[in-house]
Amino acid sequence: MNASAGDLFGLPPEDRTSSRYTGYTRAHWEAAADGLLKAAWKWATPGGARLDLPGPPSHSGVRSDGLEGYARTFLAAGFRVAGAGGKDPNGLLERYADGLDAGTRTPGRDDAESWPLILDHHVQGQPMVESASVALGLRLTRPWLWDRLTSDVQDRAEQWLRGALRHVPAGNNWYLFPYTVAGFLESVGRGDAETARARERASELLEHWYRGDGWYADGDGRAFDHYNGWALHLYPLLDAHLARDEEESAHHGARLREHLESFSLMFGGDGAPLHFGRSLTYRFAASAGVGLGAVTGHTPLTPGASRRVVSGSLRYFLERGAVGNDGLLSLGWHGPHAATLQTYSGPASPYWASKAFVALLAPDGHPLWASPEEAAPSEGPDRVLSVPAAGFLVQSTGADGVVRLHNHGSDHVRPDEGESAADEDPHYARLAYSTVTGPTSAENTADNHLSVVVGGARSARRRIRPLGSGHGDGWGWAASWHLPVFPAGPSTVPGLRVESVTVARGRHELRVHRVLGAPDGARAELTGWATDPDGPARSLLRGLHGWEAPESVRAPQGTAFARRVTVPRLGAEVTGTAVLVALASLTADPQAALPDEAVDATVDGVVDRVEVAGDTVTVRWAEDGARTRIAFGRGAVTADHG
Structure with a gap:
């Protein structure tokens, strides 16, 4: 039997006054992020460039999987530290800075630390996915990490990241990975024609894939699923929000608002998202769009209803075995479940669940945390x-x-x-x-x-x-x-x-x-x-x-x-x-x-x-x-x- 999330992560006592549905507060979210990161970092390489989590490798191989462990947990750390105004009680950013240094010294070399190169999606594509998480983590934590790096490490990191701009993504949400990399490079004064074109191309495709009602197809076909919330809405709106670009925020925010009119109904009264579509091992990442809507103000939900949905989803999985006794997220749904997975799923893949922690960008005292919880849309009338x-x-x-x-x-x-x-x-x-x-x-x-x-x-x-x-x-x-x-x-x-x-x-x-x-x-x-x-x-x-x-x-x-x-x-x-x-x-x-x-x-x-x-x-x-x-x-x- 799995240990409870409360025991594993030291969650604070429930608060049924402000959170009468879930008992979760912002402190529970911070503790969950801290617990997940502490457990994952036990599997870091000596230089911290890779987190080689235990389990069968994905089809991309163990070196790519180790980069995935670094990058996806960096997302959680980025949201955690940025939302706390730079407070880093567990010294997370120092570890990620060391890992960035070690991983970019000799990219492509077959050793314990070097990150794999970013190539075309059909050759060695997974690092392109992870480049977006690295770039977003760096952007979120810029004053406390990037700005303190030596120019040599910054240059090496830029060179590695630019691989995402120079190679071909898969024909779907992957185009938002070079878009996110370019957004970071531009935010630190390293933009150029190459970054501009990557962003233009992704924006063109995003418009082409928009079908209405707040929903994007994930590519040229008719794939509509959770990728809407944890990718197709998340990357462009978060980019505009971080850049304080009011025009782009209004454009993407209006679409997220419309998306949440229907998507917010797709969480059960127990907090579960719909078990539908691929990559379901990302679990509570399904609530990322709801959290982002609350952070940016582009949502039809009240703050109390938003917190009910995001906290309900987090608690749903923490209480049902998604986290093993070792504190690691397993490959599956509740617990391990092979049929839930795709061939690209590796030991660190579940850590795209880190996207749910975008809710932590709402600081303590924000209406998302200060307003009392209200019923989720699915808890009202039929x-x-x-x-x-x-x-x-x-x-x-x-x-x-x-x-x-x-x-x-x-x-x-x-x-x-x-x-x-x-x-x-x-x-x-x-x-x-x-x-x-x-x-x-x-x-x-x-x-x-x-x-x-x-x-x-x-x-x-x-x-x-x-x-x-x-x-x-x-x-x-x-x-x-x-x-x-x-x-x-x-x-x-x-x-x-x-x-x-x-x-x-x-x-x-x-x-x-x-x-x-x-x-x-x-x-x-x-x-x-x-x-x-x-x-x-x-x-x-x-x-x-x-x-x-x-x-x-x-x-x-x-x-x-x-x-x-x-x-x-x-x-x-x-x-x-x-x-x-x-x-x-x-x-x-x-x-x-x-x-x-x-x-x-x-x-x-x-x-x-x-x-x-x-x-x-x-x-x-x-x-x-x-x-x-x-x-x-x-x-x-x-x-x-x-």
């Missing part, structure tokens, strides 16, 4: 919110604080990339995600998935094409279509297409699918939420039209939330065009009663009647008699409710 730009439908229930994300727009497939079932990513491909459940592994039955089975092969969902979304008072909908692709035999079936609609109301989800062009002998399968039969979260999946009786399927590899999970599944024989309707539900409210399956294929107490006439589905809700109508057209879907 809400349903559509985010058309991203193709999201966000559904929260106040009784249990559970947030669900219905994904009809984010797929992490590049525009130039083909669709292959072998590349299906459980963290993007599923129909829905939540704050209390995780997706099953790629080797197990997929949760929250509509597959078509042809010749014994189950289809995957790769590229997701939105078909529309909207919301009203107490309800919302989102729709998309995808081309089923298969792992065996021909990758596609001519004419086969699946259109999917989710209607959210309360804790219930109406899931409507239209399968077109199904060959003879095909079968459709729909799965629901993967939950532990003995855990607090419970799920339901019932057929309303076209589906056979449900069954329960085991997922032996479990999820990031539970080792033992089962997945409800429906099946139906389909040929040609078929319209299928089901009701799903997920709850962690112990008082909530999940209905039993009714004889007439509706669900007692929830749905009163279902009518399917051609390509139109009409559902009458039992509670209040409201009617939901979904109409499929040629490449379009409409929905209304009343």
